[in-house]
Amino acid sequence: MQFVVFKLGEEHFAVETEKIQSINDMMIITEVPNSPNYIKGLINLRGSIKSLVDINLLLNIVSEKKQNNIIILKLYEEEIGISVDEVEEVIEVDEINIQNLPEYTTENYIKGIINLDGKLFTVIEIEKLLNK
Template identity: 70%
Template sequence: MQIVVFKLGDEHFAVETDKVQSINDMMGITSVPKAPSYIKGLINLRGSIKSLVDINLLLDVNSTEEQQSIIILTVEDEEIGISVDEVEEVLDIDEKTIQKMDTDQVSSYIRGIINYEGKLLTIIDIDKLLN
């Protein structure tokens, strides 16, 4: 299984590369009046308009850094962007190394946690998070 590791504040998260369409530098964002608070706005990616989601709000992470990257993901046949502080790396991991969490104590969108080089990576099920 391959994952893309990204940073939000002091925390590290990951999504499966199967869901990732592209990784882009931050670009101009057009705000959308009366959109939900987690929608940052719309971006124009090579002539295609995509919604940009503020994943910090959905994950309840405080990030003081200026976000530098946008990850374009496919969620239920729709391409959506998430803004992140920094994309760090792409890793090949063995699914057996993912520590599953007690489902009563953790949100359904967290697939598990992996300890990689002293960092705890929270692996997100992006479909569940964005629905």
């Protein structure tokens, strides 16, 4: 399986590449009045308007770092953007190398942990996180 690894604060997360449409640099965000706090706003990506979600709020991560990238995801026939501090790399991992966490210790959107060369990556089931 292939994963895109990105940083939020000091933590590393991974999402399956099959869910990702594109990775873009940060762009102009148009705020939407009275929208939920996790919606950063709307972006115009090559003439197509997409919602941009602040994934830090959904994961309860406080980061003072500047968000440099937007990952466009295709979920349920809809494209949505998430803002991240930095997209770092694409990794290839066998599914047997994803360590499951005990059910009582995880949120339902965490698929498991990848330990690669001493670095830990939290694998997120992005649909479950965004439906939270």
